[in-house]
Amino acid sequence: MVEWDVIVVGAGNAAFCAALAASESGARVLMLERAPKEENGGNSRFTAGAIRFAYDGVDDLRAIMPDLTDDEVAMTDFGTYTESQFFDDMFRVTEFRSDPDLCEALVRQSQGTMRWMHGLGIRFVPIYGRQAFKIDGKFKFWGGLTVETWGGGPGLVDRLTEIATERGIEIRYNARVVSLVHDGHAVQGVKVKTRTAIEEVHAKTVILACGGFESNAEWRTRYLGPGWELARTRGSRFNTGDGLRIALDIGASSAGNWSGCHAVGWDRNAPEFGDLAVGDGFQKHSYPFGIMVNANGRRFVDEGADFRNYTYAKYGRVILEQPNQFAWQIFDQKVLHTLRDEYRIKQVSKVTAPTLEELAEKLEGVNAANFLDEVRRYNEAVNTDIPFNANVKDGRSTVGLEIPKSNWANTIDEGPFEAYQVGCGITFTFGGLRIDPQTAQVLDVDLEPIPGLYTAGEMVGGLFYFNYPGGTGLMSGAVFGKMAGTAAAAAVNEK
Known part of the structure; x- marks a missing residue:
């Protein structure tokens, strides 16, 4: 042997x-x-x-x-x-x-x-x-x-x-x-x-x-909580907890944040598991330079709270918690040049429109009237006295909003506009x-x-x-x- x-x-x-x-x-x-x-x-x-x-x-x-x-x-x-x-x-x-x-x-x-x-x-x-x-x-x-x-x-x-x-x-x-x-x-x-x-x-x-x-929907629901079976898996379909199970079976000690995970904004229509042909292209990580709205047409996070590196892994959970588990990322012409390459892949849930009113009608599942009101209130709150600088936390923020945008706040007012629908993609537990x-x-x-x-x-x-x-x-x-x-x-x- x-x-x-x-x-x-x-x-x-x-x-x-x-x-x-x-x-x-x-x-x-x-x-x-x-x-x-x-x-x-x-x-x-x-x-x-x-x-x-x-x-x-x-x-x-x-x-x-x-x-x-x-x-x-x-x-x-x-x-x-x-x-x-x-x-x-x-x-x-x-x-x-x-x-x-x-x-x-x-x-x-x-x-x-x-x-x-x-x-x-x-x-x-x-x-x-x-x-x-x-x-x-x-x-x-x-x-x-x-x-x-x-x-x-x-x-x-x-x-x-x-x-x-x-x-x-x-x-x-x-x-x-x-x-x-x-x-x-x-x-x-x-x-x-x-x-x-x-x-x-x-x-x-x-x-x-x-x-x-x-990749184990039952374990996700057991440990992360109700609704997590609805998330997409960003990566391998084979990561179902086998190693953890066999170690626990012989008396290994568990440790860490079992109700926590790395989860990001992921294309709403991505497949159940990762697609090797697309790789990480389903991610949508340029949200700090736009706004995100939920089905109610309202913003729900501070998109500019920090550099993308320090917020993207937790915002997937927040998106999953929204009505119908999705959000739309909204951008205008001023910032389109900052969008990462993943926004240009063929397999993308995207709509465009020359005006905000027309965009509102194309945002599937979103309350159009609320969306237009939200954008109006947001635009009025942007402090345009501070210059925009994508390389630093520029302090260009909103004033007076219940949910602020702390950096990289630009008015959404130059069409044509682009919007991308995202859900939650779990990376690892x-x-x-x-x-x-x-x-x-x-x-x-x-x-x-x-x-x-x-x-x-x-x-x-x-x-x-x-x-x-x-x-x-x-x-x-x-x-x-x-x-x-x-x-x-x-x-x-x-x-």
């Missing part, structure tokens, strides 16, 4: 980082992926590849992007994103709930992990076009997010797969792990369901990195397993380490609450994946 040193469950960013770290330490690694090969990569394949990490200046960026040219540096204000700034963002957006030890591991190890990934052969590039606007001939990055992986999420997954294969790591697809082999003390392998049988595969350690329960923040080893309900069991990625509980800074998911997956792989291999070597 073949026994592996490390079994990694999953084949996304976190799983590959775990597998590669374990392999670097000499472990024999097997990866088990529930999806068929053509759908591999979990949620990582559906991301745009943005990845948040701490850096002190352009030299740190050049360490992971050595092909960054002098001309690019000269025409770009990359700014800094220090560890202190990263900490501030993490605690601010999670309302100071983020586990401090997990958060410290994430932030302190972020730059080193990026350098490690670059050393593996992962290519990074600046996120021009999505995170920087060109003002007076110079790009300026905002929101602490500067870098993405070459080829986005698909490029990241494909490159990680190539690297793992080159290093002799075996990957089995269509292999759904249904339970852990556990003797009451230690994990000794997994039971795997293939298309033909269920078999036991033995290993000295197991790393679970197979996502949350965002925040609840997960309790881990040792130094090793990513899973703890049991008595808060004791479970020998042989580690976890990474979406399955780590306690890092995110209520909200999430954009790009932190891939960084978390890489940091805790690398940590889990290194620790699992060390545990094997100690046996």
Whole structure:
């Protein structure tokens, strides 16, 4: 009977980082992926590849992007994103709930992990076009997010797969792990369901990195609350909570925000699960430069409360809570040039009209009279004395509205007008397993380490609450994946 040193469950960013770290330490690694090969990569394949990490200046960026040219540096204000700034963002957006030890591991190890990934052969590039606007001939990055992986999420997954294969790591697809082999003390392998049988595969350690329960409508309703079965899933249809279930079954401790998730404004007519051909194109994230109205024709959030990076992951929940679970994003000619590329895809729920009155009649499901009144009141409240600047929180706000717009407030008065209908798209769930923040080893309900069991990625509980800074998911997956792989291999070597 073949026994592996490390079994990694999953084949996304976190799983590959775990597998590669374990392999670097000499472990024999097997990866088990529930999806068929053509759908591999979990949620990582559906991301745009943005990845948040701490850096002190352009030299740190050049360490992971050595092909960054002098001309690019000269025409770009990359700014800094220090560890202190990263900490501030993490605690601010999670309302100071983020586990401090997990958060410290994430932030302190972020730059080193990026350098490690670059050393593996992962290519990074600046996120021009999505995170920087060109003002007076110079790009300026905002929101602490500067870098993405070459080829986005698909490029990241494909490159990680190539690297793992080159290093002799075996990957089995269509292999759904249904339970852990556990003797009451230690994990000794997994039971795997293939298309033909269920078999036991033995290993000295197991790393679970197979996502949350965002694709499980019943679990969403159970843990997130009524109505969540109506959300669309942005990513993989295979993330149904299998890893969480099998760990809890042997006494693992749950942790974190089980009633919380990352959820965004997502095209109202998107399919039930992510579409690899469209990727993340169904998202609609330029709302800070327009307004959003619900079925009653009323605004319901401060669209300009903060940079998109710090609000998009929580506004999906707010949209789901609106009448009939949708909203319309409204833009006029002044800001159309700021709309991200996802607004130009073919599969989009969009209406246009030369006047607001005609637009009101085209907004399906919306009270037209209320909408026109809302736009009138909003336009009268805009403080036009402050100049509009998309690169900073410009303070161009409304005055006297019950729901303010704190930044980037422009009157909606220059036609033709464009409107986009959005619903809620869930990305990943925040609840997960309790881990040792130094090793990513899973703890049991008595808060004791479970020998042989580690976890990474979406399955780590306690890092995110209520909200999430954009790009932190891939960084978390890489940091805790690398940590889990290194620790699992060390545990094997100690046996």
